[in-house]
Amino acid sequence: MDRQLIRQLKQIVGERYVLSDPAEMYVYECDGLTLHRKPPSLVVLPETAQQISEIVQLAEGRSIAYLARGAGTGLSGGALAVQGGLILQMSRMNRILEIDLDNRCVTVEPCVVNLDVSKAVLPHGFYFAPDPSSQMASTIGGNIAENSGGPHTLKYGTTVNHVLGLDVVLSGGRIVQLGGKSSDRLGYDLVGLFVGSEGTFGIVTKAILRLSPIPQKVKTFLAAYSSVREASQTVSDIIGAGIVPAALEMLDRLTIQAVEDSVYAAGYPRDAEAVLLVELDGLEAGMERLAERIVALCRQNAATEIRIARSNEEREKLWAGRKKAFGAMGRLMPGLYVQDAVIPRSSLPELMPKINAIAAGHGIAVANVFHAGDGNLHPNLLYDGQDPEQIQRVLQAVEEIMKLCVDAGGSITGEHGVGFEKKDFMPMIFSPEDLDIMGRVKSVFNPTGLCNPQKIFPTSKSCGESGIPYKIQYKTLDGKTEEIFRI
Amino acid sequence: MVQTIPIRVKEVREPRSVQELQDLVRAACADRRTLVPTGQGTKLHWGNAVPEFDLLVKMTAFDAVVEYHPADLTVTVQAGARFSEVQELLKENGQWIPADPPYSHQATVGGVVACNSDGPLRFGYGPVRDSVIGMRLVHGDGTVSKAGGKVVKNVAGYDLCKLYAGSFGTLGILTEISFKLRPLPEATETVLATFGSFPEVYEAVSRILRSPLLPVALVHLSPEAALSRGLQQAHTLLVRLAETAEGVAWQREALRAWLPGFDLAPGDDLWERCMERDERFPVTLRASVPVKELAALYAELEQIAESEIVSHPGTGRIYAHAPALPEVRELRGAAQRMGGSLMVERAPEGWKRNVDVWGFSNAAELELMRTLKARLDPHHILNPGRLF
Incomplete structure (x- = not known):
């Protein structure tokens, strides 16, 4: 340089x-x-x-x-x-610029940590709903890039549902304001489009985030099972009963063991094959009856233990085990490959054993901890990064799991993004035409392709396997011919 | 009922398959003929006045339910299916798309999504956009593509559904849409309260917004608007509750204690009447500002607009009827200074020729939109001029 x-x-x-x-x-x-x-x-x-x-x-x-x-x-x-x-x-851009309670929003710089937004507004009765498991460290800019989810996505949606406006820097150094505090936007929803563009459109320099009122009552409980299938069936039954919990999470045996052996031990029953974490939130009135209904559904599916958090501390402990599960898995193996596929939620009971069988077939241990309520799986494949042969087996298993989920009508990623990792899986779910349209949209924001290149789009095979950007000509509105680069 | 087409077209076409639609678009593209996609035509009066289009593409033959998986809370329907009929189908399984767009009995799913058309429930459930998980469409150069997928959580690739929802058929013609669904609420109820002035209404709304209450919609009627809906002539606030039976009852009692002139709304048909656009007035404006500015904007409107005003104070939106053009410009200026916008949702064509219907104020955003359109509709044959 x-x-x-x-x-x-x-x-x-x-x-x-x-x-x-x-x-x-x-x-x-x-x-x-x-x-x-x-x-x-x-x-x-x-x-x-x-x-x-x-x-x-x-x-x-x-x-x-x-x-x-x-x-x-x-x-x-x-x-x-x-x-x-x-x-x-972006570390220096870490200020909360404005808390505007009348409009239920905050304006922040991109490197404010997710959890710090909620901490700043909790005393006023509000919080920022998106809660990725990384929320103690991950930043708003990253959450926006990835359209981050989290356990409470089930009821409250992902980051895109909570962003009102963005200031961004685009190719050529253009500083552009998108959206704003008013909930109605004229024309195309550029804020909605920008969120989740994985840093390939431009750089966020400021964000206006929507705040949500703290629920009046939260009820969290744990249900343990002697099979993953019974836990999965409970998930389907809860959704089928017309109940939308705030969160509905599952941990399997290997995850439970890892958590319980770590400093994040949450008191999950060690002998369980699966644990469900269910959380209800909202109005106190009527919640007890919903909770009883859920407990009945757990029992109906042969739950071996049901435990309700009686205090905020107990609730936080139950959640700490879930949110720190990835960290705890570090005890099992040095390398961890977190998969992020999504399946239609009703196919959970059928697909979970198949995923485990695929990993076993490659001699790879898999620990599952995931957002069962919306079918967003996280099989964690454990490996030794020093062993290239093991890495190959992991990658092979990942591809097979991906294919299984896609064939079931699912997606290759629910919240982690495509990034560099999954770009060559994109043709599993998108046709060349679909990708072509995405490429055209990218070219509007990032015509040089220099902003975060080689992400999302599969390695180009159409131009001699070279991966070299190629040019396409378009007519602009005023009739001029314009050249854009495609990657 | 929409009796006549409020825009001029040379021909009407009704494609029956994606292949037919694609052929039609390709042919139009080759001859540079312009297309207006439509469903039942309920919102054809929206948008800028355009002298004439070549083809009106009616999507009403695309009316099938493609896939419905109640256990997954997802449905995929073709764009020409009527929104209300889809809701009826979902209701059989205790599910719905949580939205209350205007003209709901006529409007098609494609039209509702293409216009991101919504009602007061947007406050509680978000815009229609947020329920869309996937789409198929034919772009202006005949390319057939899909966006999103059929699962409720998905971040694979750009979320182009967000771009297409609300793009008014200017980027592609929707053929199929997938939604994520919600269970129907166990109980619903509308309560109302009356006030002496709008600032008092706003105070009550602020209190509700800072309380644990979770209303799904808030509607305010000016005294005249209340009167014409068979209510007492007073500033009226309608609060829509949708929860468990206990949750609705608890909120009702909390509101009874807080709100002056509290009453239960006389049946759900009042709520329906508040949803529908008032078509006695030739000009309907939609002003939107950050919620905090509502009272200030309302004060401006009261001075100028016709007396029947309906607002959605939870989302900062006001519908009013304007008497003349200079007033529109003045009101738009006020809304923009407050960080909002004002669009003319409905107006006679002669009127429209003399006013910018949308009132875009962010030049940089507009330029990005124009470029997006140029990339997805390179010959500008899809609804040219309606949006910009």
């Missing part, structure tokens, strides 16, 4: 905020998906949208790839600098 570029970047953000020492680059070589690694060439820490605009112009002027990174907790390699290039580490 040339000295002139480093000098120019330092002029923009200040001497201290450009990192170029190769040793320092290893901190940024991967995100939460550690299977793929590539250090960037440079890391720059901007503080304002204006600085980001200048950095983008500088990078594009030199055809250098760039991407924004928050806490690096993503699980699909979305923040992986595939081509090296520049990482904009």
